[in-house]
Amino acid sequence: MWAHHLIIPLVLISVSHGHIDRSSYILAHYMNLLSIGESWILTNFDLDSNGTFFLAQNSERRIEFGFKNKTLYMVLPISKSRIQSNNWEKRYVIDFDSIGKIGRNLELIITFQNNHIHVYNGCDEVYSDFEPHLQLTLNHPSLHIVDNWKGPEPTQFLIGSGWPIGQKCKHDGVKKKYADAYTEKIERNYEPSAIDAINEIFFETVVQVPPGFDGCKINNALLNINETKTVNCNTCTCVDRDNVVCQAVDCPAVTCTHPMIRKDDCCPSCGEQCFYESHKIANPHGEVFWPGDCYRCQCWDKKVHCSSEYATCEPPSCPEEDWVYNEKFNCCPKCRDFARFCAVKPCHKYATCTDSKRGPKCSCDTGFQGNGTYCEDIDECSFSQDAKEQLGGCLSGSTCRNVPGSYKCDCLPGYQMIGENTCLLLIRV
Numbered sequence: 432m433w434a435h436h437l438i439i440p441l442v443l444i445s446v447s448h449g450h451i452d453r454s455s456y457i458l459a460h461y462m463n464l465l466s467i468g469e470s471w472i473l474t475n476f477d478l479d480s481n482g483t484f485f486l487a488q489n490s491e492r493r494i495e496f497g498f499k500n501k502t503l504y505m506v507l508p509i510s511k512s513r514i515q516s517n518n519w520e521k522r523y524v525i526d527f528d529s530i531g532k533i534g535r536n537l538e539l540i541i542t543f544q545n546n547h548i549h550v551y552n553g554c555d556e557v558y559s560d561f562e563p564h565l566q567l568t569l570n571h572p573s574l575h576i577v578d579n580w581k582g583p584e585p586t587q588f589l590i591g592s593g594w595p596i597g598q599k600c601k602h603d604g605v606k607k608k609y610a611d612a613y614t615e616k617i618e619r620n621y622e623p624s625a626i627d628a629i630n631e632i633f634f635e636t637v638v639q640v641p642p643g644f645d646g647c648k649i650n651n652a653l654l655n656i657n658e659t660k661t662v663n664c665n666t667c668t669c670v671d672r673d674n675v676v677c678q679a680v681d682c683p684a685v686t687c688t689h690p691m692i693r694k695d696d697c698c699p700s701c702g703e704q705c706f707y708e709s710h711k712i713a714n715p716h717g718e719v720f721w722p723g724d725c726y727r728c729q730c731w732d733k734k735v736h737c738s739s740e741y742a743t744c745e746p747p748s749c750p751e752e753d754w755v756y757n758e759k760f761n762c763c764p765k766c767r768d769f770a771r772f773c774a775v776k777p778c779h780k781y782a783t784c785t786d787s788k789r790g791p792k793c794s795c796d797t798g799f800q801g802n803g804t805y806c807e808d809i810d811e812c813s814f815s816q817d818a819k820e821q822l823g824g825c826l827s828g829s830t831c832r833n834v835p836g837s838y839k840c841d842c843l844p845g846y847q848m849i850g851e852n853t854c855l856l857l858i859r860v
């Protein structure tokens with residue numbers, strides 16, 4: 432299927448045969464796989480396609496996205512605490528057909544920004560919701576490509592973090608065109624949704640329009656003609672049968688880098704700074720910081736939200752038997768004291784390696800100079816005559832020849848070597 436076309440920037444995931452390839456040295460990095468700070472998933476596909484297009488799960492949770500009969504379904508994990516037994520799932524179903532003709536191709540962007548879920552088709556926002564107990568972070572998940580996709584392959588599939596809409600829709604802004612949608616709490620069930628099962632649950636909770644009703648239906652609510660209702664921060668009026676006119680609530684501009692929408696507010700505002708664990712220095716609202724390799728925190732409106740994350744670890748510079756994992760919030764191995772650093776040959780070939788408490792000590796061999804990581808030959812022949820003599824260098828009747836790590840004395844023509852450094856003039860009798 433299209434597993435091999437997954438492009439996931441920022442995260443080091445390589446997908447083959449539907450499973451994550453985790454090489455022994457670089458641990459797969461899931462930091463941004465829909466962690467709850469700010470993340471997004473983008474995909475582009477034919478509106479007539481059906482099936483699950485993304486499924487990540489571990490033994491506790493799953494995140495699933497699929498499309499069926501012009502309807503997007505998302506199964507998201509909800510948890511009131513980090514204790515596993517409190518977990519449940521919620522299915523969000525968003526009917527793209529209800530917003531009328533949207534072309535053959537769907538450019539779907541689903542964003543998560545601290546418990547706010549938004550779904551866009553291009554720059555049209557079609558759905559938004561606030562889910563206070565959303566738990567998207569999955570530790571040690573496996574990423575499955577479900578084999579039930581029917582239709583052409585999605586032309587794009589990206590996961591990232593940040594806020595893509597601001598940049599992407601900078602010029603024309605985001606229009607709100609809300610689709611019909613509903614959500615339901617579902618039993619935990621880690622089988623990927625089979626197409627048939629989805630069929631059964633699909634439209635059952637949608638408000639039915641009573642016969643003879645000639646008002647409008649919007650977001651599962653019925654409006655009589657001339658009736659006005661605020662729906663997801665839009666003021667909507669039913670002007671005629673099935674004809675709703677909505678106007679987004681007008682919001683003043685905000686200047687901070689991580690504007691947030693507080694619960695029950697329609698307009699973004701700037702959050703407040705946080706103090707992490709009684710630190711004296713504040714973290715600005717929105718800032719992400721890592722108190723350990725595997726512990727990611729984000730300041731969000733006075734509160735610091737932290738979660739365990741899976742990090743990218745560089746292999747430490749000692750043999751694997753000497754790795755230790757023992758510090759708070761750190762999951763990357765470190766070398767123990769006096770590890771066999773020299774075993775991985777960190778020094779130059781003309782240097783001698785000695786293990787010390789924190790790392791290798793490299794010192795250049797006699798006749799070489801440098802810092803030990805790099806050693807170069809000393810040209811003894813370029814020393815001054817005095818120095819040469821002190822060193823017992825080449826004496827009269829000879830010339831000096833540099834060799835790696837040392838030097839040799841060669842006799843001048845007509846001279847003969849007596850001892851290592853001295854030549855005597857041959858006197859022919």
Ligand SMILES: *[C@@H]1O[C@H](CO)[C@@H](O)[C@H](O)[C@H]1NC(C)=O
Pocket residue numbers: 500526528630
């Ligand atoms: C597809 O959705 C429409 C409503 O949007 C519904 O009338 C129809 O029965 C659905 N078809 C299937 C096969 O579920």
Ligand SMILES: *[C@@H]1O[C@H](CO)[C@@H](O)[C@H](O)[C@H]1NC(C)=O
Pocket residue numbers: 479480481499500581582583
């Ligand atoms: C997707 O499902 C709908 C409704 O069940 C159907 O009409 C459509 O042909 C399906 N698309 C593909 C590519 O199978």
Ligand SMILES: *[C@@H]1O[C@H](CO)[C@@H](O)[C@H](O)[C@H]1NC(C)=O
Pocket residue numbers: 656657
């Ligand atoms: C809706 O309002 C318009 C203008 O105020 C009025 O002309 C019309 O009769 C109203 N329709 C209904 C069904 O109340």
Ligand SMILES: *[C@@H]1O[C@H](CO)[C@@H](O)[C@H](O)[C@H]1NC(C)=O
Pocket residue numbers: 801802803804805
């Ligand atoms: C050692 O010297 C080489 C060559 O000058 C240099 O490239 C390298 O960065 C140095 N290494 C250290 C650890 O100072």
